[in-house]
Amino acid sequence: MDILLGLLRNILEEGLIYGVMAMGVFITYKILDFPDLSVDGTFPLGACVTAALILKGVNPWVACVGAFVCGALAGCVTGFLNIKLRISDLLSGILVMTGLYSVNLMITGGQATVQFYNRDTIFTSGAAELLPSGQYRVISVVLIAAVVVKLLLDLYLRTKSGLLLRAAGSNPQYVISLGRDPGRMKMIGLAISNGCAALSGGLLSQQTETANIASGTGMVVMALASVIIGTSLFQRVGFIKSTLAVILGAILYKASLVIAMQMGLPAHFLKLLMALIFTVALVSNNVLSKRRKKQYVDPVRL
Numbered sequence: 001m002d003i004l005l006g007l008l009r010n011i012l013e014e015g016l017i018y019g020v021m022a023m024g025v026f027i028t029y030k031i032l033d034f035p036d037l038s039v040d041g042t043f044p045l046g047a048c049v050t051a052a053l054i055l056k057g058v059n060p061w062v063a064c065v066g067a068f069v070c071g072a073l074a075g076c077v078t079g080f081l082n083i084k085l086r087i088s089d090l091l092s093g094i095l096v097m098t099g100l101y102s103v104n105l106m107i108t109g110g111q112a113t114v115q116f117y118n119r120d121t122i123f124t125s126g127a128a129e130l131l132p133s134g135q136y137r138v139i140s141v142v143l144i145a146a147v148v149v150k151l152l153l154d155l156y157l158r159t160k161s162g163l164l165l166r167a168a169g170s171n172p173q174y175v176i177s178l179g180r181d182p183g184r185m186k187m188i189g190l191a192i193s194n195g196c197a198a199l200s201g202g203l204l205s206q207q208t209e210t211a212n213i214a215s216g217t218g219m220v221v222m223a224l225a226s227v228i229i230g231t232s233l234f235q236r237v238g239f240i241k242s243t244l245a246v247i248l249g250a251i252l253y254k255a256s257l258v259i260a261m262q263m264g265l266p267a268h269f270l271k272l273l274m275a276l277i278f279t280v281a282l283v284s285n286n287v288l289s290k291r292r293k294k295q296y297v298d299p300v301r302l
Contacts, residue, residue, distance in 0.1 A: 007258055009135065009136070009138075011251060011258050012142075012143075012251065013138050013207065014204070014207075014254050015247075015251030015253070015254040015255070016139070016142045016145075016146045016247065016250070016251070017200055017203045017204050017207065018200060018204075018222060018223070018250040018253070018254060019146050019246065019247035019249075019250035019251065020149050020199055020200040020203065021039065021196055021200035021201075021219065021223050021250075022226035022227055022230070022247065022249060023243050023246055023247065024039075024194065024195065024196025024200075025039060025197070025220070025223035025224060025226075025227055026227050026231075026242060027153075027189050027193045028190060029227055030227060030231065030242070031165060031166055031169045031189065032168065032186055033170075034082075034169075034186065034189070035093070036075075036078060036089070036190060036193060036194070037093030037097055038074060038075065038078045038092070038093040038100070038194060039093075039097075039193070039194065039197045039216070039219050040097045040216040040217065040219050040220050041074065041096055041099070041100030041104075041216055042070075042071040042074045042075065042194040042197045042198045042201070042216070043200060043201040043216040043219045044104050044201055044211070044212065044213050044215045044216040045067075045070055045071055045074060045100050045103065045198050045201065045216075046067035046068070046070065046071050046197065046198025046199055046200065046201030046202040047067075047201035047205035047211040047212070048104045048107040048108050048201075048205075048213060049066055049067045049107060049198070050066070050202035050206060051108070051114040051116055051205055051210070052107050054121070055114070055116050055119070059126070060120055060121045060122045061122055061126055063202065063206075064122065064145075064199060064202050064203070064206075067198045067199055067201065067202035068195040068198055068202075069195070070198055071194040071195040071196070071198020071199065071201075072191040072192065072194060072198075073191075074096055074100060074198070075190035075191040075192070075194030075195065076187055076190065076191050077096050078092045078093055078190050079183075079190040079191070080187070081096070082186075083183040083186060083187060084183075101213065104213040105213060108211065113210060113211070113212045114211045114212075115209060116209055116210070116211075117209050119209070121206040121207075122141055122145075122203075122206055123137060123138050123206060123207065128141050138207060142203060142207070145203060146247060149196065149199070150243045154241060154243055161185075164180055164185050165185045165188060167182075167185075168182040168189070169186075169189075197219070217271075218274055221274050221275060221278045222250075222253060222274060223250075224278060225253050225274070225277055226246055226249040226250035226252075226253045227249060228249070228278075228281040228285045229249035230242075230248050230249025230250070230252075231245050231246065232281070232284060232285045232288055233245070233248075233249070233252075234249075253277065256277055257270065257273065257274070260273055
């Protein structure tokens with residue numbers, strides 16, 4: 001029983017942390033239709049920035065804000081390459097992701113892994129001290145962080161700027177007709193998306209008290225799979241918004257990985273499993289989309 005509770009706790013902790021990243025990728029993938037690969041670089045960027053700031057004695061909550069800002073700046077670089085320099089979306093993300101590898105090394109002082117054990121983190125200091133100590137404190141703090149990000153995104157997407165962001169992804173010409181620049185809205189979306197990815201990396205680094213420059217490998221696949229799983233399974237549930245759906249998708253994705261590992265899958269097959277789950281999610285999403293289109297068109301013909 002204790003083992004089962006431990007596994008469930010691990011699934012919820014990491015699922016909620018990755019859910020923050022998935023909410024950011026939801027903006028680029030679903031709203032902007034922008035395949036942003038720079039997430040693989042901004043996730044470890046957030047972890048490295050957080051570790052560096054905490055080692056300098058900065059408040060861990062402030063370190064989270066610093067991680068978000070640095071990720072947002074990286075997203076702006078991706079947007080600049082795509083919008084101003086006319087580089088394709090895929091190549092823009094790849095260029096930023098590649099460049100951030102060296103940036104992350106500079107932040108960590110040339111070390112691949114940075115440890116900050118026995119330092120204050122968001123789980124051991126500040127507002128976290130008001131929560132009951134024990135094994136469920138991490139879940140509580142991460143849940144609060146994920147809910148705050150979700151609520152802020154929901155509020156933003158209902159503002160005028162948020163509505164323009166939605167329009168920039170689906171109908172750029174409409175944004176132009178309103179006298180606004182769709183490229184600027186795209187850059188804002190990329191900034192928010194990569195800021196969330198970096199924040200997610202910062203949260204994970206404080207949970208493990210380490211930061212690794214290679215921790216971003218496969219994060220795009222994980223985030224996209226979470227978005228597709230969440231939106232496919234929960235989009236017809238009226239009271240579940242898209243932001244909550246992708247968080248649930250991240251938890252389900254993490255659960256599937258943990259279950260596979262518990263069934264004896266070797267650790268070196270983990271990335272292959274991630275790719276397979278993503279493939280299944282894509283195929284299932286395509287099948288469901290075709291069925292919905294058919295259900296919508298058939299009554300019209302009648």
